[in-house]
Amino acid sequence: MKIVIMPGDGIGPEVTHEAVRVIEALGLGIDMKQAAVGGAAYKAYGHPLPPETLAIAEAADGILFGAVGDPDCDTLERHLRPEQAILGLRKALTLFANLRPAKVFKGLEDHSALRPEVASAIDLLIVRELNGDVYFGEKGYRTAADGTREGYDVMSYCESEVRRIAHVAFRAAQGRKGRLCSVDKANVLETSQLWRDVVVEIHKEYPDVQLSHMYVDNAAMQLVRNPGQFDVIVTGNLFGDILSDQASMCVGSIGMLASASLGERKTAHGTYGLYEPIHGSAPDIAGQGLANPMATILSAAMLLRHSLGQAAAADRIEAAVGKALEDGVLGRDLGGRAGTTEIGDAVLARL
Numbered sequence: 444m445k446i447v448i449m450p451g452d453g454i455g456p457e458v459t460h461e462a463v464r465v466i467e468a469l470g471l472g473i474d475m476k477q478a479a480v481g482g483a484a485y486k487a488y489g490h491p492l493p494p495e496t497l498a499i500a501e502a503a504d505g506i507l508f509g510a511v512g513d514p515d516c517d518t519l520e521r522h523l524r525p526e527q528a529i530l531g532l533r534k535a536l537t538l539f540a541n542l543r544p545a546k547v548f549k550g551l552e553d554h555s556a557l558r559p560e561v562a563s564a565i566d567l568l569i570v571r572e573l574n575g576d577v578y579f580g581e582k583g584y585r586t587a588a589d590g591t592r593e594g595y596d597v598m599s600y601c602e603s604e605v606r607r608i609a610h611v612a613f614r615a616a617q618g619r620k621g622r623l624c625s626v627d628k629a630n631v632l633e634t635s636q637l638w639r640d641v642v643v644e645i646h647k648e649y650p651d652v653q654l655s656h657m658y659v660d661n662a663a664m665q666l667v668r669n670p671g672q673f674d675v676i677v678t679g680n681l682f683g684d685i686l687s688d689q690a691s692m693c694v695g696s697i698g699m700l701a702s703a704s705l706g707e708r709k710t711a712h713g714t715y716g717l718y719e720p721i722h723g724s725a726p727d728i729a730g731q732g733l734a735n736p737m738a739t740i741l742s743a744a745m746l747l748r749h750s751l752g753q754a755a756a757a758d759r760i761e762a763a764v765g766k767a768l769e770d771g772v773l774g775r776d777l778g779g780r781a782g783t784t785e786i787g788d789a790v791l792a793r794l
């Protein structure tokens with residue numbers, strides 16, 4: 444079993460360090476390598492996703508990714524910015540299905556941005572498409588007809604892209620409560636109309652799943668009004684990015700939400716994937732030992748489950764995180780005082 448750790452920038456190295464300690468403590472004999480990404484890779488090698496990093500990623504069974512993003516790099520040409528590392532990995536490795544589970548851990552009901560009785564009903568999975576949409580369309584700056592500047596980013600989805608993510612989402616719903624809500628903006632966007640048409644077609648293959656559709660603006664509202672109504676949400680790259688940050692605050696903090704990015708490639712032990720917290724590099728708290736590493740530790744659990752076939756070890760990690768929270772080990776993001784290392788220690792002690 445071979446994995447690669449990509450710490451990245453800001454709090455990325457701090458949170459991945461804690462997740463690595465947890466993986467090591469399990470004693471599974473996993474071979475771990477480190478590889479540079481993001482602003483750190485740009486500063487060391489002149490590119491946010493050096494070819495060596497991609498080669499190491501391809502040779503592994505899975506990737507544990509911290510975060511990328513560095514204010515020093517925000518004025519670089521776009522193709523050299525740190526964020527291109529994560530976009531490039533997702534695209535180059537055809538990791539098109541991003542699973543972002545959100546559920547309220549016991550003990551966190553009072554720490555959600557929502558009322559406890561609303562928050563405690565949350566147990567949902569966002570299935571976000573990751574290889575298409577406005578993120579990967581033609582983009583640029585140009586001069587408009589009146590001589591002023593214009594920025595543009597083309598939004599599009601082709602049928603095959605929608606089809607493959609719809610299959611992932613319907614199958615996920617079959618393994619949960621059997622309800623799938625497809626979120627789009629079909630009242631305005633042709634991209635979304637195609638999305639909706641294809642999802643309806645694929646639904647014929649999954650008659651046991653109850654399918655509904657919701658416009659993204661309403662979905663943002665419903666996530667706050669009554670998030671317990673959702674089981675699986677399937678949506679495009681941009682809407683999924685935004686709604687998952689929102690869902691994180693509904694369950695307590697962005698420091699809690701893990702994710703798996705999967706494609707079709709199989710490993711000897713499961714499905715090849717990249718695992719990362721949904722948050723970014725948080726430059727405002729980087730280097731201060733304040734970041735909550737739980738999202739990254741939970742991402743490591745997803746890696747063990749999906750890519751390494753180590754479901755029991757994944758369960759152990761998730762149970763240890765749950766116990767730490769029940770025992771009141773809370774980071775500042777959840778209104779507590781525990782620092783990054785202290786949270787890592789607390790999870791280790793409960794493994």
Ligand SMILES: NC(=O)C1=CN([C@@H]2O[C@H](COP(=O)(O)OP(=O)(O)OC[C@H]3O[C@@H](n4cnc5c(N)ncnc54)[C@H](O)[C@@H]3O)[C@@H](O)[C@H]2O)C=CC1
Nearest residue numbers: 510511512513529697698722723724725727728734735776
């Ligand atoms: N996958 C990735 O690598 C991502 C990278 N980014 C990049 O990260 C940089 C910062 O972006 P922001 O919009 O500020 O988003 P962010 O997610 O880094 O931070 C948003 C807010 O949440 C807090 N936060 C995030 N993670 C936390 C944790 N584990 N514990 C406690 N508090 C936490 C931060 O302190 C900040 O106040 C940018 O360069 C952005 O492009 C943003 C999102 C994802």
Ligand SMILES: CC(C)CC(=O)C(=O)O
Nearest residue numbers: 526529530684721722723
């Ligand atoms: C930084 C972006 C490329 C990605 C992002 O915000 C995310 O995947 O959640």
Ligand SMILES: [Mg+2]
Nearest residue numbers: 684685688721
């Ligand atoms: Mg995001």
